Amino acid sequence: MSLARVYWRGLWSGRLVLGYTLLLSLTLFILAPFLMITLRSVGKGWFGRLWFPPQLTLDWYRWAIEVGNIPEVMKNTLIIGVIAVAVSTVIGIFAGWAFGRRQMPGKELLMAVVLLPRMIPPITYALGVAKIFYTLELVDTYLGVALAHVSVCAPYAILVLSATFEGLDERVLEAAGVCGANTIKRFVYVVLPLIMPGILASMIFSFTHSYNEFTLTLLTYGPHTVTLPVRTYLAVGDGYWEITSAMAVIMVLPSLLILAMIQRRAKPERLVGGLKGV
Amino acid sequence: MTRFWRSHSSGLVTFLLLLPALAGFFGLFFYPMLLTVILSFRPEGEIAGWTLENYTRFLADPDGSWVILLTFLLALGSTALSVLLSVPLSLILREKVRGHQFYRLMVLVPLVVPGLIGALGLLLFWGPRGWFNLFLLQFVPFVTQPVAVNYTLHGLTFFYVWLYFPYTCVTTLSALEALDPAIEEAGAVAGATRWQVLRHIVLPLITPGILAGSVLTFMAAFGAFSVPLIAGGNYRPLAVEIYKQIAVPIPARWSAASAIAIIMGILQVGFLALYMRLVRRGGGSARAVR
Amino acid sequence: MSEGMIEFREVTKRYGGLVANDRLSLTIRRGELMTLLGPSGCGKTTALRCLTGYIRPDAGRILIDGKDVTDLPTHQRELGMVFQNFALFPHMHVWDNVGFPLMIRGAPKAERARLVAEALRLVRLEGYEQHYPRQLSGGQQQRVGLARALVYRPKVLLLDEPLSNLDAKLREEMRFEIKEVVTRLEITAMYVTHDQAEALALSDRVAIMNRGRLEQLGTPEEIYEQPQSRFVAEFIGLSNFLEGFVQALQDDRMIVQAQHLRLSVAALPRVTPGQKVLLFLRPNEIEIQPRRDPAAANSFEARVEKATYLGDTMDYRLTLGQGLDLRVQTDARHRHSPGVSVWLHLPRVRSWIAEQQ
Numbered sequence: 024m025s026l027a028r029v030y031w032r033g034l035w036s037g038r039l040v041l042g043y044t045l046l047l048s049l050t051l052f053i054l055a056p057f058l059m060i061t062l063r064s065v066g067k068g069w070f071g072r073l074w075f076p077p078q079l080t081l082d083w084y085r086w087a088i089e090v091g092n093i094p095e096v097m098k099n100t101l102i103i104g105v106i107a108v109a110v111s112t113v114i115g116i117f118a119g120w121a122f123g124r125r126q127m128p129g130k131e132l133l134m135a136v137v138l139l140p141r142m143i144p145p146i147t148y149a150l151g152v153a154k155i156f157y158t159l160e161l162v163d164t165y166l167g168v169a170l171a172h173v174s175v176c177a178p179y180a181i182l183v184l185s186a187t188f189e190g191l192d193e194r195v196l197e198a199a200g201v202c203g204a205n206t207i208k209r210f211v212y213v214v215l216p217l218i219m220p221g222i223l224a225s226m227i228f229s230f231t232h233s234y235n236e237f238t239l240t241l242l243t244y245g246p247h248t249v250t251l252p253v254r255t256y257l258a259v260g261d262g263y264w265e266i267t268s269a270m271a272v273i274m275v276l277p278s279l280l281i282l283a284m285i286q287r288r289a290k291p292e293r294l295v296g297g298l299k300g301v
Numbered sequence: 302m303t304r305f306w307r308s309h310s311s312g313l314v315t316f317l318l319l320l321p322a323l324a325g326f327f328g329l330f331f332y333p334m335l336l337t338v339i340l341s342f343r344p345e346g347e348i349a350g351w352t353l354e355n356y357t358r359f360l361a362d363p364d365g366s367w368v369i370l371l372t373f374l375l376a377l378g379s380t381a382l383s384v385l386l387s388v389p390l391s392l393i394l395r396e397k398v399r400g401h402q403f404y405r406l407m408v409l410v411p412l413v414v415p416g417l418i419g420a421l422g423l424l425l426f427w428g429p430r431g432w433f434n435l436f437l438l439q440f441v442p443f444v445t446q447p448v449a450v451n452y453t454l455h456g457l458t459f460f461y462v463w464l465y466f467p468y469t470c471v472t473t474l475s476a477l478e479a480l481d482p483a484i485e486e487a488g489a490v491a492g493a494t495r496w497q498v499l500r501h502i503v504l505p506l507i508t509p510g511i512l513a514g515s516v517l518t519f520m521a522a523f524g525a526f527s528v529p530l531i532a533g534g535n536y537r538p539l540a541v542e543i544y545k546q547i548a549v550p551i552p553a554r555w556s557a558a559s560a561i562a563i564i565m566g567i568l569q570v571g572f573l574a575l576y577m578r579l580v581r582r583g584g585g586s587a588r589a590v591r
Numbered sequence: 592m593s594e595g596m597i598e599f600r601e602v603t604k605r606y607g608g609l610v611a612n613d614r615l616s617l618t619i620r621r622g623e624l625m626t627l628l629g630p631s632g633c634g635k636t637t638a639l640r641c642l643t644g645y646i647r648p649d650a651g652r653i654l655i656d657g658k659d660v661t662d663l664p665t666h667q668r669e670l671g672m673v674f675q676n677f678a679l680f681p682h683m684h685v686w687d688n689v690g691f692p693l694m695i696r697g698a699p700k701a702e703r704a705r706l707v708a709e710a711l712r713l714v715r716l717e718g719y720e721q722h723y724p725r726q727l728s729g730g731q732q733q734r735v736g737l738a739r740a741l742v743y744r745p746k747v748l749l750l751d752e753p754l755s756n757l758d759a760k761l762r763e764e765m766r767f768e769i770k771e772v773v774t775r776l777e778i779t780a781m782y783v784t785h786d787q788a789e790a791l792a793l794s795d796r797v798a799i800m801n802r803g804r805l806e807q808l809g810t811p812e813e814i815y816e817q818p819q820s821r822f823v824a825e826f827i828g829l830s831n832f833l834e835g836f837v838q839a840l841q842d843d844r845m846i847v848q849a850q851h852l853r854l855s856v857a858a859l860p861r862v863t864p865g866q867k868v869l870l871f872l873r874p875n876e877i878e879i880q881p882r883r884d885p886a887a888a889n890s891f892e893a894r895v896e897k898a899t900y901l902g903d904t905m906d907y908r909l910t911l912g913q914g915l916d917l918r919v920q921t922d923a924r925h926r927h928s929p930g931v932s933v934w935l936h937l938p939r940v941r942s943w944i945a946e947q948q
Contacts, residue, residue: 042393046404049390052463053407055432056422063425072435110325118322125315137322140330142573144524146540147566150547150558151333154340174329181322235415237527241544252417252527259421259531267421275418282406282413483678489665490643490672490749491692491739497666501691505682 057275063268083269091258091266092249093273099165100234100250106169107233108226111176115225119184124191134185138178145175145238153242163245171239176229183228187221231281235274334566341559346552355560369564372538374454375529376522379461380469383518384511386462387470392499395477405474412467416527423460424451424532452534460532465521469514476510477503509579516576524569539565595654596621596779597642597747602651604637611637612648613803619781624773626782626790629800630826635783638800639751642781644668656746666695671740671778675752677732679724679739685711686720689738696743710738713772730761737769741776748773748780754789766792787827791815799823820943824871831877831917833870834945837862847942850913855888856940867945874920878936879907879927889937893917895929909935
């Protein structure tokens with residue numbers, strides 16, 4: 024038997040061990056950056072060639088909050104997020120209702136068109152958005168940045184809410200009507216509770232996207248509308264890894280929490296290849 | 302008037318419902334894109350006139366074509382590596398080993414984390430004081446200097462893989478799980494070893510899924526912005542180049558940036574069309590025949 | 592020493608608390624077509640999969656042609672298998688599908704071509720070599736599956752409910768084809784199904800399974816005519832059951848009292864007076880006569896409760912009083928209406944000792 028064959032046989036019979044090794048390496052591969060950021064953000068005196076920081080400290084977080092302006096940055100991020108979510112959800116509810124329950128020609132095409140902004144890197148249309156905002160004096164305003172975020176959030180909102188509305192069973196409404204409920208009562212007691220989970224899901228998605236949005240913010244922000252992603256980016260430029268790490272931790276915590284929450288319910292595979300349907 | 306309303310009311314209501322979405326789409330995407338197109342044909346800094354010089358200058362200039370080449374190289378390299386990583390990984394994850402749900406979750410992590418954060422962590426991990434180099438220096442005998450990974454081309458490619466391989470992995474895993482297990486059993490009964498079943502039956506059937514997933518990875522890598530912005534060093538792929546044109550020079554070179562943006566946009570739409578073709582074609586043959 | 596081609600020796604397989612195969616012992620003879628028949632969950636599919644090696648039994652041995660294959664992986668067992676949902680390779684055309692077992696074994700191209708052509712001729716699919724599975728009908732796909740299973744002339748052919756995905760008419764046609772092919776090639780075959788008509792029509796012997804155990808093994812006639820347990824009697828064909836006590840023994844017959852009826856039944860071995868027995872009658876073995884026949888034993892009066900016209904047969908529910916009901920099927924030439932009194936003649940009554948039931 025040739026050497027290659029022997030090698031191959033060995034590999035194949037050791038495949039259980041190899042498999043687990045691969046999986047563990049994968050976990051390390053994925054998590055290592057986060058570990059490093061977290062350690063950097065709490066490390067004191069971590070120079071030279073050490074695996075772990077010799078001392079732990081919260082100084083960097085304190086610096087970020089007191090000097091780095093994090094509270095105000097957080098405030099900006101949240102306000103912009105709320106506005107973006109509100110606008111996106113309204114758009115999503117109306118459009119979702121149209122897509123989910125009404126007849127229209129070329130529905131698939133329209134849906135693809137709605138998702139187009141997510142299929143093209145934001146930088147391509149961010150230029151135009153920036154130019155328009157300069158003219159309309161929307162740069163460095165909460166409304167302006169929030170509207171820029173809407174281009175990112177609204178497509179997902181529409182996607183989620185179309186599915187929600189589509190899932191609304193006509194017959195349940197009919198049954199409610201037969202039981203004696205008028206339009207308003209049907210809406211309040213039947214429609215609203217049934218679509219509430221979908222609306223909440225869409226709001227969470229939209230907020231996450233707005234919270235993390237960087238590219239569009241970078242082109243439409245100003246000194247009054249620095250968001251967390253932008254602030255973290257600026258910190259990178261300053262060169263202080265510790266501060267940057269602290270801000271990064273503050274920034275990424277919500278996303279990871281939300282991932283942990285949704286992985287129990289929704290099929291996360293839906294996040295990928297959005298054009299294949301919800 | 303009532304007659305018009307009665308026969309068209311349904312369509313009107315639908316239209317009204319779609320109005321906010323359409324307004325958003327036009328105002329925040331379509332019109333900006335249009336503006337970008339117009340700007341790309343405008344001479345720099347002027348408000349009227351048409352010219353092709355923004356395009357020609359970028360494409361003819363060796364720096365310009367280098368940017369496009371670089372973006373392609375990064376995207377291709379990271380996509381190829383992603384496929385190499387995703388296929389064995391998916392085959393392992395399919396087996397439902399202990400804790401496989403945890404590992405599947407791990408695969409999704411890069412998708413939900415903003416590129417900025419991922420890039421930061423990767424820079425720290427692969428940097429001269431990061432764990433990778435610490436490991437090399439302490440445990441690998443012939444390494445005496447930290448190995449440069451950050452701000453290199455190969456380093457950037459690895460970063461892309463970390464960020465974008467989940468697209469390929471998830472799609473491949475889906476394709477794998479859509480396979481009818483009876484087909485693999487038929488292969489085994491017919492005499493094929495597990496490796497032969499993999500090679501002759503499983504892999505050909507999931508290839509459309511792998512391809513579709515790799516196009517997604519390619520598209521994401523091609524359009525990467527925040528990652529090369531902070532971790533690219535001197536390497537500026539298309540997205541970063543666009544940004545640099547309006548962030549660095551004073552006055553900002555909007556027309557030049559627009560031309561590059563349009564070039565990038567056209568290329569991306571081309572890849573998108575490719576993805577749609579692959580998805581449509583691949584969807585039929587991979588499923589078991591009834 | 593095994594004389595069979597396939598042998599199960601005390602094969603046991605458990606899934607948690609459920610015993611899918613309970614010390615199953617079975618021998619399939621060379622050239623025989625045996626069917627494993629039973630309701631879903633009886634363990635027939637588990638037994639088949641133990642034979643292919645897809646499932647490892649928890650205990651017991653499996654032998655093929657005298658060789659213990661229990662620890663042998665699937666791809667080394669040299670079997671041919673036809674699947675319920677065909678399991679054709681969708682990305683290969685018919686020629687490649689059928690030739691796959693040969694390709695895997697490294698057969699030279701010329702030999703492959705010869706064997707594939709033979710296999711396709713056997714299933715009457717010449718001319719379809721370049722077609723893809725999705726272009727074929729269900730029946731055609733199943734034949735491709737059969738060709739693939741037989742192409743390298745395995746010693747054993749396994750069929751896992753191969754006809755359940757076909758419509759009724761096609762099922763009957765394919766039944767003949769399968770039987771013909773298996774007989775012609777003198778292959779040993781194990782067939783799994785829940786369809787008793789299929790089992791009776793195709794098999795040399797039938798193994799009836801229930802809850803992991805073998806209930807009865809015999810030819811189709813034996814199974815039908817002499818069911819050894821209530822389960823088998825109920826599973827194959829239609830049945831009527833009566834409980835009674837042995838009153839007396841006379842030569843080779845016993846007198847059984849079932850409520851107000853006195854029946855003369857062929858005596859069971861080792862039966863004693865006073866024992867409880869279960870009587871079993873097939874609806875199509877009961878005769879309906881308008882008048883009493885004094886010469887016949889087991890003649891009783893009954894009243895027609897329900898009469899259902901089924902085209903070629905009449906299906907009756909009759910009551911003999913005191914809550915005793917019987918189901919009878921006769922041909923439709925003479926019809927009796929509900930409410931009418933008739934005489935039933937019960938020439939064939941089978942029985943078992945009741946404790947076993």
